[in-house]
Structures are given as structure tokens and as C-alpha cells.
């Protein structure tokens with residue numbers, strides 16, 4: 534990914550901010566998927582003179598946002614939800630997904 538050199542292979546941060554965990558949620562909890570995508574497309578990849586921002590294909594940015602969201606606990610396969618413009622999802626506020634694992638009720642012995 535074009536972002537790893539500054540944000541870390543696992544988005545843990547480096548030269549740039551961490552894009553996962555507490556840092557991510559502190560900075561982005563009041564925003565939407567669409568805003569995150571817009572921010573990234575308008576500003577990243579970062580460079581001193583700004584010449585690299587917005588240079589990636591939209592589909593690449595979408596993949597990157599998908600990756601960031603997945604790293605932060607969103608389910609895989611949600612890509613369509615914000616690519617499809619009919620979906621209300623681009624306006625959905627980013628919220629930390631609740632871990633459902635423990636609540637699963639399986640009747641198998």
C-alpha cells in the first residue's frame with residue numbers, strides 16, 4: 534500500500550499518525566465513511582509539495598478506506614456499502630463496531 538511507509542504496515546503509525554485503534558477512533562469517531570474517503574483523497578499520499586495527493590485511482594482509495602475500516606474492526610465485504618451511491622452508508626457515522634462474538638447463542642452442545 535502507498536501509505537505504509539508513513540502510517541505503518543499495520544496502520545500502527547510511524548512518520549504519520551496511526552490509522553488504527555485509539556488514535557483512529559479519537560480523530561474520526563464523529564465523521565462518516567464518506568468524509569474519511571474525501572479527506573484521504575484530498576490529502577494523501579502526503580508529500581512536502583503536495584504533488585502526490587489525489588494521485589491514486591478512486592478504486593485504490595476505496596480499497597484503502599476499506600482496509601482501514603477492516604483494520605479497525607469493521608466486517609469484510611462492506612466495500613459495496615459506500616461505493617453504491619444509493620446506499621445511505623456514506624453518511625453513516627463511523628462507530629466502533631461492537632464485538633458480537635460473545636453474544637452469539639448457538640444451540641449446539
Ligand code: HEC
Nearest residue numbers: 535536539540548549550552557560573577578579580597
Ligand atoms: C510521506 C508520508 C505519508 C504518506 C505516504 C501518507 N501519509 Fe497519511 N499522513 C501523513 C502525515 C504527515 C499526516 C498528518 C498527520 C500527522 O501528523 O500524522 C497524515 C495524515 C493522514 C490521515 C489523518 C489521520 C488523522 O487521524 O488525522 C489519514 C486518514 C491518512 N494520513 C491516510 C493516508 C493514506 C490512506 C495514505 C495512502 C494513500 C497516506 N496517508 C499516505 C503522512 C503520510
